[in-house]
Amino acid sequence: MAKYSRAVATLLLVRHGETDWNRDHRWQGFTGPSLNDLGRRQARDLAATIDHVDAIYSSDTERAYETALILAERHGLDVQTDDRLREVNFGLWEGLTRSQINERFSGGFARWLSGESSTPNGGESDEAMAARVLAALSDIANRHGDDERVLVVTSGGPIRAAQAHLKGVGQRLSRARVKTVQNCSLVGLVWTVTEWWRHSGLSI
Numbered sequence: 001m002a003k004y005s006r007a008v009a010t011l012l013l014v015r016h017g018e019t020d021w022n023r024d025h026r027w028q029g030f031t032g033p034s035l036n037d038l039g040r041r042q043a044r045d046l047a048a049t050i051d052h053v054d055a056i057y058s059s060d061t062e063r064a065y066e067t068a069l070i071l072a073e074r075h076g077l078d079v080q081t082d083d084r085l086r087e088v089n090f091g092l093w094e095g096l097t098r099s100q101i102n103e104r105f106s107g108g109f110a111r112w113l114s115g116e117s118s119t120p121n122g123g124e125s126d127e128a129m130a131a132r133v134l135a136a137l138s139d140i141a142n143r144h145g146d147d148e149r150v151l152v153v154t155s156g157g158p159i160r161a162a163q164a165h166l167k168g169v170g171q172r173l174s175r176a177r178v179k180t181v182q183n184c185s186l187v188g189l190v191w192t193v194t195e196w197w198r199h200s201g202l203s204i
Contacts, residue, residue: 091123
């Protein structure tokens with residue numbers, strides 16, 4: 001982005017650790033289980049690589065909050081929750097595999113993945129999810145100074161929405177054009193006073 005803007009805060013977006021539903025390829029949005037043993041180990045391993053943070057925020061889903069607690073323990077911080085950081089609401093798809101969704105909803109998953117449809121059956125559109133997530137990130141960034149590093153623990157969809165926003169990719173197309181981050185991966189973003197975004201690095 002050509003125009004210079006002064007940074008407000010560095011946000012480190014973290015995807016939660018693995019759950020059994022991740023392992024079994026079941027879709028989880030507003031619902032879903034806590035971390036499994038691998039997920040807890042992933043969170044501990046990530047915590048050991050992060051030298052300093054000033055605050056930690058999390059989605060209120062069980063998997064994100066448990067990840068955040070593990071990260072917070074290393075840094076002696078409290079976790080502040082914000083339900084706007086939740087994964088997209090997958091509605092009737094939650095807990096189902098891709099093949100089960102296509103069987104029960106007449107190819108609904110294939111239409112959603114291609115961008116033909118933006119809303120899971122009984123769920124939330126990508127655009128609606130992105131709007132609440134970006135609003136939450138803006139609020140968080142504006143609470144902190146330009147020398148602060150803030151961890152934000154969320155899910156894959158919200159991280160993809162933030163990346164799509166900074167890349168100028170439409171939310172409906174983001175599933176095909178923005179790489180999905182792995183469990184307990186970290187994406188760094190710099191938030192500016194003009195509310196423009198600049199990508200500051202990706203580590204997987």
